Amino acid sequence: MKDLLGKILGIGFSLIIATSSEIAPTNFKDPNWLKHVESYDYVNQVGPEVIRCLKERDRDGLNDLFCDKVKDTEYLQKEMDFLFDYIDKNGGLTIEEGAQWTVPGEHRTSSDKGGGRVVNFFGCLYRGSVFIGTKRYILRFSSYAILKKHLEYVGVLKIGFMQPSDFNGLSEYEKLKRINAPVTEDPYLGFYIKSFNREKYERENIVPENLYKIEEYRYSFDELEEGSSHW
Numbered sequence: 001m002k003d004l005l006g007k008i009l010g011i012g013f014s015l016i017i018a019t020s021s022e023i024a025p026t027n028f029k030d031p032n033w034l035k036h037v038e039s040y041d042y043v044n045q046v047g048p049e050v051i052r053c054l055k056e057r058d059r060d061g062l063n064d065l066f067c068d069k070v071k072d073t074e075y076l077q078k079e080m081d082f083l084f085d086y087i088d089k090n091g092g093l094t095i096e097e098g099a100q101w102t103v104p105g106e107h108r109t110s111s112d113k114g115g116g117r118v119v120n121f122f123g124c125l126y127r128g129s130v131f132i133g134t135k136r137y138i139l140r141f142s143s144y145a146i147l148k149k150h151l152e153y154v155g156v157l158k159i160g161f162m163q164p165s166d167f168n169g170l171s172e173y174e175k176l177k178r179i180n181a182p183v184t185e186d187p188y189l190g191f192y193i194k195s196f197n198r199e200k201y202e203r204e205n206i207v208p209e210n211l212y213k214i215e216e217y218r219y220s221f222d223e224l225e226e227g228s229s230h231w
Helices: 003-021 039-056 059-064 073-090 171-181
Strands: 091-094 101-110 117-126 130-132 137-145 157-162 188-199 203-204
Touching: 003 073, 039 091, 039 157, 059 073, 059 117, 059 157, 059 171, 073 091, 073 188
Parallel strands: 157 188
Antiparallel strands: 091 130, 101 117, 117 137, 130 137, 137 157, 188 203
């Protein structure tokens, strides 16, 4: 009886380990994990790692989260320098612990020949409070879990801090028009910090253009997914 109980417990323990390793992979670019991962599991693994790296100034950890196209580049290191210098000069970074990560933007495509997913993109947003000094920001990142035609873009494309919109002072018509306007983002890999310009009522990237507007690191969803995505 003891032997049987031991075997049952052993099997149960093995299942727990297998399940845990499936839920919490040590390699966020493991193709076996990425092949089947859903948005909820992805963001709840990668999101906390983004926060940890930002809070602990783990530059190597942040670097490794990015896709191979931009990982280990001087371009990314310079943007990281700017980000942490900006945080230091403006009162430090505070991120609420334990809040929810969401995926408000995602798209995916499967092969029409039955070969499984060929595109799996996640646009991720943190619902917790994020402050640089006394200014509130929204923390976001975007990432490809699968991109069969361009494997060098699998991983995080960009991580950003974005001030909330403030349309006080506008008419209801102007408010609605701006709220419903398409969201435009600078199509470059790396980091961004967007402040809200109250005179123009729009967000502006305060990262200097000479740091991020480098053609080699510009990307386009349509170009990357040409022939495989119909979203």
